[in-house]
Amino acid sequence: MAFEGLAERLQATFDKMKGRGKVSEADVKEMMREVRLALLEADVNFKVVKKFVNDVKERAVGQEVMKSLTPGQQVIKVVNEELTALMGGEQSKIATAQKAPTVVMLAGLQGAGKTTTVAKVANHLRKHNNRKPLLAAADVYRPAAIDQLETLGKQLNMPVFSLGDQASPVDIAKGAIEQAKEEHCDYVLIDTAGRLHIDENLMGELQDVKEAVQPEEILLVVDAMTGQDAVNVAESFNDQLGITGAVLTKLDGDTRGGAALSVRQVTGVPIKFAGVGEKIDELDEFHPERMASRILGMGDMLSLIEKAQTNVDDERAKELEKKMRSAEMTFDDFLEQLEQVRNMGPLDDLLQMMPGANKKAMKNIQVDESQIGRVEAIVRSMTKYEKENPSVMNASRKRRIAKGSGTTIQDVNRLLKQFEDMKKMMKQMTSGQKGKKKGKGGF
Numbered sequence: 001m002a003f004e005g006l007a008e009r010l011q012a013t014f015d016k017m018k019g020r021g022k023v024s025e026a027d028v029k030e031m032m033r034e035v036r037l038a039l040l041e042a043d044v045n046f047k048v049v050k051k052f053v054n055d056v057k058e059r060a061v062g063q064e065v066m067k068s069l070t071p072g073q074q075v076i077k078v079v080n081e082e083l084t085a086l087m088g089g090e091q092s093k094i095a096t097a098q099k100a101p102t103v104v105m106l107a108g109l110q111g112a113g114k115t116t117t118v119a120k121v122a123n124h125l126r127k128h129n130n131r132k133p134l135l136a137a138a139d140v141y142r143p144a145a146i147d148q149l150e151t152l153g154k155q156l157n158m159p160v161f162s163l164g165d166q167a168s169p170v171d172i173a174k175g176a177i178e179q180a181k182e183e184h185c186d187y188v189l190i191d192t193a194g195r196l197h198i199d200e201n202l203m204g205e206l207q208d209v210k211e212a213v214q215p216e217e218i219l220l221v222v223d224a225m226t227g228q229d230a231v232n233v234a235e236s237f238n239d240q241l242g243i244t245g246a247v248l249t250k251l252d253g254d255t256r257g258g259a260a261l262s263v264r265q266v267t268g269v270p271i272k273f274a275g276v277g278e279k280i281d282e283l284d285e286f287h288p289e290r291m292a293s294r295i296l297g298m299g300d301m302l303s304l305i306e307k308a309q310t311n312v313d314d315e316r317a318k319e320l321e322k323k324m325r326s327a328e329m330t331f332d333d334f335l336e337q338l339e340q341v342r343n344m345g346p347l348d349d350l351l352q353m354m355p356g357a358n359k360k361a362m363k364n365i366q367v368d369e370s371q372i373g374r375v376e377a378i379v380r381s382m383t384k385y386e387k388e389n390p391s392v393m394n395a396s397r398k399r400r401i402a403k404g405s406g407t408t409i410q411d412v413n414r415l416l417k418q419f420e421d422m423k424k425m426m427k428q429m430t431s432g433q434k435g436k437k438k439g440k441g442g443f
């Protein structure tokens with residue numbers, strides 16, 4: 001999970017501020033020293049860190065800070081806003097040309113995830129924007145890239161334009177646009193060739209394609225796991241080719257997360273998408289504000305709810321949200337939630353998105369996904385009365401349930417404990433949120 005280390009460190013630093021009545025310049029200095037180290041440890045580019053820390057300091061010790069909120073809240077607010085600004089402020093969507101088809105060129109080093117991302121973006125455009133994309137196989141350099149794109153196209157049931165690996169990328173790109181016009185496709189996504197390192201041939205080839213087809217967007221695909229290298233790559237591509245946006249891939253594997261915080265700042269172009277897994281639907285739109293909240297441990301309720309909405313039907317998603325907020329859960333709800341959650345992706349990721357989520361609180365409620373079947377069996381062996389009133393559970397009931405579900409009393413006990421912990425956490429989360437709204441509580 002990206003940003004885990006950074007989020008933990010920042011939270012620990014802010015915890016120190018709790019209970020202080022007033023924040024002095026020295027306090028802010030001390031906090032920002034920690035923030036600086038945390039960011040550097042998260043592999044954020046040092047120039048970016050320096051600017052960030054200075055910006056926050058300037059605002060935090062200025063007049064803005066000494067008003068209504070508590071000192072911790074004030075500094076968090078500033079850090080949150082500055083983090084959001086650092087990652088681009090507003091969310092930036094993929095562009096649409098005035099005249100169809102919109103041509104989007106994807107560039108990047110070999111292995112960054114370009115070909116995969118072409119398919120992911122195409123899928124996203126169709127699923128969320130109702131578009132009809134055509135994929136162009138212009139990576140004539142990496143063996144098997146063309147086959148890979150053709151396979152992905154088949155999987156998505158989308159047209160792929162290819163002229164084999166002997167044709168020039170310019171001809172392929174032009175041909176693809178012609179075919180898109182004939183077939184009334186409104187987006188052409190061009191998979192271009194990468195190299196292991198930046199070299200003149202690569203840049204020359206990309207410039208030729210750019211010139212020939214005048215794309216609306218040139219998206220640079222960078223591997224977030226490469227940390228500072230990703231930032232250097234982004235800088236060079238931007239200088240030599242000119243890019244309009246970036247896609248960060250493998251954010252699922254990047255525990256330091258520094259690249260996301262630096263790429264935008266160093267190149268000035270927005271991050272448009274984040275790749276969060278190998279599968280075709282594992283691509284998220286990049287929301288700076290939500291990402292900043294996540295880094296600061298404020299959770300990401302919006303993303304969570306959005307996820308719920310695309311994967312389960314609306315009614316059930318609303319129900320789920322309501323139940324979570326009210327913390328009135330029965331075992332039937334619990335079961336239903338487990339089923340919905342199972343459709344949404346790995347549990348750990350989802351738990352991280354909840355407000356108030358931090359590692360310590362999560363320890364007792366982590367549900368091993370392979371155990372979900374067992375949990376279901378236990379719940380299904382309960383009577384209606386037991387499901388609605390878990391407190392009546394005594395030894396003989398537990399024995400009966402264990403027997404009925406083919407599990408052990410320990411399994412039943414563990415589930416009861418998890419259920420209670422989850423309820424407790426939801427209660428804390430919701431009371432914390434109410435507190436925040438009224439401007440009380442929190443820090």
Ligand code: GDP
Nearest residue numbers: 110111112113114115116249250275276277278
């Ligand atoms: P290309 O050379 O840039 O076209 O790279 P590919 O599209 O072939 O991707 C290289 C590898 O990275 C493949 O194994 C992909 O499955 C993997 N990959 C791409 N995006 C992601 C991502 O967001 N997360 C993870 N975990 N793997 C990814």
